[in-house]
Amino acid sequence: MGVTKCxxxxxxxxxxxxxxxxxxxxxxFGTIICFxxxxxxxxxxxxxxxxxxxxxxxxxxxxxxxxxxxINPHLYDPSEMFAQxxxxxxxxxxxxxxxxxxxxxxxxxVSEDGRNYTFTLREGVLYSDxxxxxxxxxxxxxxxxxxxxxxxxxxxxxxxxDKVEAIDPxxxxxxxxxxxxxxxxxxxLIRPLRMLGDSGFPASGSTAxxxxxxxGTGPWILTNYVQDSHAEFSRNDHYWGEKxxxxxxxxxxxxDSQTRIMALEKGEIDLIFGSGQxxxxxxxxxxxxxxxxxxxxxxxxTRVLAINSTVAPTNEKxxxxxxxxxVDRKTIVEHLLDGLEEEAESLFSPGFPYxxxxxxxxxxxxxxxxxxLDQAGWKAVDGKPFRMKGxxxxxxxxPYRSTDAIHKxxxxxxxxxxxxxxxxxxxxxDEPLVYTQKVKAGKFNLTMNDTWGVPxxxxxxxxxxxxxxxxxxxxxxxxxxxxxxxENVEKVIRATEEVERRALYESILQSIHDESMLIPIxxxxxxxVANERVNGLQFTPHQYxxxxxxxxxxx
Amino acid sequence: xxxxxxxxxxxxxxALWGVSLIAFFLIRVIPGDPVEAYFAINQLPASxxxxxxxxxxxxxxxxxxxxxxxxxxxxxxxxFGKSFSSGLDVARSLADKFQxxxxxxxxxxxxxxxxxxxxxxxxxxxxxxLFDRMTRTTVFMIASMPSFWLAFILVYVVxxxxxxxxxxxxxxxxxxxxxxxTLALGFCPYYIRLIRAGILEQLQQPHVQYARARGLxxxxxxxxxxxxxxxxxxxxxxxxTCGGLLGGAAIIEIVFTIPGIGRHILLAMETRDYxxxxxxxxxxxxxxxxxxxxxxxxxxxxxxxIRLKEGVQ
Numbered sequence: 057m058g059v060t061k062c063x064x065x066x067x068x069x070x071x072x073x074x075x076x077x078x079x080x081x082x083x084x085f086g087t088i089i090c091f092x093x094x095x096x097x098x099x100x101x102x103x104x105x106x107x108x109x110x111x112x113x114x115x116x117x118x119x120x121x122x123x124x125x126x127i128n129p130h131l132y133d134p135s136e137m138f139a140q141x142x143x144x145x146x147x148x149x150x151x152x153x154x155x156x157x158x159x160x161x162x163x164x165x166v167s168e169d170g171r172n173y174t175f176t177l178r179e180g181v182l183y184s185d186x187x188x189x190x191x192x193x194x195x196x197x198x199x200x201x202x203x204x205x206x207x208x209x210x211x212x213x214x215x216x217x218d219k220v221e222a223i224d225p226x227x228x229x230x231x232x233x234x235x236x237x238x239x240x241x242x243x244x245l246i247r248p249l250r251m252l253g254d255s256g257f258p259a260s261g262s263t264a265x266x267x268x269x270x271x272g273t274g275p276w277i278l279t280n281y282v283q284d285s286h287a288e289f290s291r292n293d294h295y296w297g298e299k300x301x302x303x304x305x306x307x308x309x310x311x312d313s314q315t316r317i318m319a320l321e322k323g324e325i326d327l328i329f330g331s332g333q334x335x336x337x338x339x340x341x342x343x344x345x346x347x348x349x350x351x352x353x354x355x356x357x358t359r360v361l362a363i364n365s366t367v368a369p370t371n372e373k374x375x376x377x378x379x380x381x382x383v384d385r386k387t388i389v390e391h392l393l394d395g396l397e398e399e400a401e402s403l404f405s406p407g408f409p410y411x412x413x414x415x416x417x418x419x420x421x422x423x424x425x426x427x428x429l430d431q432a433g434w435k436a437v438d439g440k441p442f443r444m445k446g447x448x449x450x451x452x453x454x455p456y457r458s459t460d461a462i463h464k465x466x467x468x469x470x471x472x473x474x475x476x477x478x479x480x481x482x483x484x485x486d487e488p489l490v491y492t493q494k495v496k497a498g499k500f501n502l503t504m505n506d507t508w509g510v511p512x513x514x515x516x517x518x519x520x521x522x523x524x525x526x527x528x529x530x531x532x533x534x535x536x537x538x539x540x541x542x543e544n545v546e547k548v549i550r551a552t553e554e555v556e557r558r559a560l561y562e563s564i565l566q567s568i569h570d571e572s573m574l575i576p577i578x579x580x581x582x583x584x585v586a587n588e589r590v591n592g593l594q595f596t597p598h599q600y601x602x603x604x605x606x607x608x609x610x611x
Numbered sequence: 612x613x614x615x616x617x618x619x620x621x622x623x624x625x626a627l628w629g630v631s632l633i634a635f636f637l638i639r640v641i642p643g644d645p646v647e648a649y650f651a652i653n654q655l656p657a658s659x660x661x662x663x664x665x666x667x668x669x670x671x672x673x674x675x676x677x678x679x680x681x682x683x684x685x686x687x688x689x690x691f692g693k694s695f696s697s698g699l700d701v702a703r704s705l706a707d708k709f710q711x712x713x714x715x716x717x718x719x720x721x722x723x724x725x726x727x728x729x730x731x732x733x734x735x736x737x738x739x740x741l742f743d744r745m746t747r748t749t750v751f752m753i754a755s756m757p758s759f760w761l762a763f764i765l766v767y768v769v770x771x772x773x774x775x776x777x778x779x780x781x782x783x784x785x786x787x788x789x790x791x792x793t794l795a796l797g798f799c800p801y802y803i804r805l806i807r808a809g810i811l812e813q814l815q816q817p818h819v820q821y822a823r824a825r826g827l828x829x830x831x832x833x834x835x836x837x838x839x840x841x842x843x844x845x846x847x848x849x850x851x852t853c854g855g856l857l858g859g860a861a862i863i864e865i866v867f868t869i870p871g872i873g874r875h876i877l878l879a880m881e882t883r884d885y886x887x888x889x890x891x892x893x894x895x896x897x898x899x900x901x902x903x904x905x906x907x908x909x910x911x912x913x914x915x916x917i918r919l920k921e922g923v924q
Binding site: 125207265312314321488492523525 | 651657
């Protein structure tokens with residue numbers, strides 16, 4: 057008995073111990089679960105209120121597809137233009153219909169020969185660090201940009217600056233090597249000629265290497281920035297112009313459009329601004345919902361189909377003209393662009409400077425197109441799907457950026473529509489850099505392109521048409537008007553008389569139309585979607601500016 | 612053990628040197644160069660002179676071997692160079708972003724292990740039961756869903772409709788749940804099947820039948836014999852998955868707006884930012900070899916046959 061009792065006692069002990077251990081484990085596990093649930097409940101509320109602290113009624117939150125970058129006013133990518141415009145001001149700004157308006161410069165004088173510009177600065181303008189804007193500081197900014205002129209070679213205004221002089225604390229004179237009428241227009245650009253405060257310059261003084269801090273005179277001050285996550289801007293209470301109505305703006309970097317829409321639905325953002333952030337169909341879906349405000353801007357740039365006049369078969373004028381008659385803008389705008397853009401009747405919107413010129417139109421007409429192709433010797437052959445000239449098939453190649461969904465849809469539509477007219481369209485979707493190389497080498501018959509938009513149009517788009525390896529260059533080079541066209545472009549930017557400029561622009565735009573260098577499709581617009589908390593929604597004439605200063609938040 | 616370690620570390624170094632060569636020369640084979648990309652992204656027309664001036668400033672015009680030598684010497688001193696597009700220090704920006712991606716991937720790895728081991732073992736032990744059949748169907752469904760779609764469904768239901776978790780951003784642990792769960796779910800089906808098959812194979816082994824005959828509890832058999840036998844192949848496979856997890860994180864990071872390495876690299880690819888891409892490839896190479904080294908070491912510790920085969924006593 058003694059022998060059997062002993063193990064039985066031991067077993068009892070062991071079992072009790074095991075049960076106790078299990079109970080202890082269960083208790084610990086339960087406590088952890090409770091703690092986790094409690095923590096979740098506390099922090100979820102916190103996470104949903106947005107970034108940082110601040111009164112929600114005074115804060116506007118919007119999405120942007122990319123990080124805003126270091127917002128160096130004198131450089132480009134990865135700084136985002138709209139963010140640069142929030143912090144820095146130009147000497148002059150771009151108003152409605154391209155009218156140049158005072159900004160940091162209250163007034164300016166241009167010498168008769170068009171080579172000297174004297175700007176009188178606005179008095180008492182303060183940088184966000186409290187220092188005053190002076191002529192010396194403006195000089196320092198312009199000289200820092202000129203030092204790095206290789207990076208700005210695309211901008212003629214910079215290569216033409218001969219000397220910058222601070223006449224007195226409020227007057228600065230810029231001398232140009234030769235007359236250049238778009239100089240003021242180029243000063244309105246968001247980059248690279250906006251003003252950085254002295255304390256924003258790095259120790260080396262070279263802004264090409266980076267900036268010490270984003271110190272500007274603009275309506276907003278960058279107060280918090282987390283790379284690839286979000287940025288916060290606070291109102292600049294010392295701003296010289298009309299002060300922003302909202303105290304704080306939070307910009308969340310959201311690269312995916314579906315996530316952006318869900319964030320808007322959940323109230324994590326108040327505003328989606330810009331045509332690049334939503335596809336037309338996504339905009340329309342949100343427009344149909346009653347709880348959002350939607351808005352479309354006026355024309356900002358033109359979507360064009362550029363024709364290479366230096367390679368067959370588009371080196372033949374009749375073929376180029378036939379293609380003009382084969383573009384059904386109405387269908388494209390209504391069905392492919394969901395009515396968010398306007399049909400383009402001319403290369404530039406008539407509201408742009410020097411663009412209210414009636415150069416003529418090519419109506420959509422398959423009959424006329426076929427007639428033109430017949431005249432050029434491209435005949436329909438029985439049993440063949442495409443027109444032929446001798447043994448050659450009428451074929452055009454159209455490369456495009458594979459990442460651009462709108463271009464893809466538009467070109468696929470043209471491919472099927474032009475097949476009816478007997479044209480074989482070879483579409484080539486390419487990775488963006490491969491596409492750029494192809495275009496630079498002139499390896500295309502047609503390709504999609506946008507004009508530069510305000511404030512660059514019309515002079516900068518026209519100007520690039522004369523530069524070798526540029527897309528527009530291939531459009532004009534093979535035409536009969538090429539020589540006159542190039543001469544006129546050179547003349548127009550040096551012309552100091554308004555009447556002469558107007559006449560030259562008329563001749564340039566007429567050549568583009570008559571020789572069928574470019575096919576205007578639609579005028580591009582900006583659009584926005586906001587929830588009901590945002591008031592005072594509007595656009596500015598500048599395509600890269602987001603006028604956050606003009607918006608308000610409802611109580 | 613010393614010889615084993617020396618041999619493995621030696622092969623790690625030579626593999627990394629190979630990776631550095633591939634990283635440097637292969638990305639230069641891709642059409643387009645950073646200077647062209649810089650102008651293209653900014654939509655600026657570039658003259659040949661302007662592009663050449665920038666190439667000279669950045670040293671892109673030097674012979675390739677000289678460029679490689681200068682880069683690799685820097686790397687040996689832990690200087691990975693500066694990003695061409697942002698001007699930021701590559702090592703620091705990669706480290707910041709990699710930390711975020713590794714956190715998501717590590718959380719996903721833990722989820723994979725928990726789900727795969729528990730579901731895999733249960734469906735093997737309860738073979739052909741209702742649970743096993745339901746698991747099989749679910750596994751097929753999840754495996755055939757693209758990860759971005761799964762991400763959208765989870766975001767829509769959990770964050771938007773139920774409001775249980777934040778939709779965007781990064782910073783608190785709640786931000787981590789949905790991304791790591793999405794990432795993990797894509798990998799779970801494979802591991803559930805792997806563990807289930809491994810356990811079923813182990814069940815036929817004589818030592819398991821002997822353990823049963825001895826009257827050992829089922830839980831003891833599973834823990835001591837079945838799982839232990841399946842673990843080496845599971846762990847090796849899991850180590851190989853780490854690279855896939857980092858790759859998969861790129862899509863997840865875009866959907867959830869997480870400042871991780873995936874988005875960073877996609878941007879660097881668009882801008883042909885060579886220094887960032889080289890640094891990234893080398894980093895991933897190091898990560899991959901280190902994980903495999905750890906997995907080999909772990910397998911050698913738990914499986915004496917591997918130790919004996921490798922001559923480690």
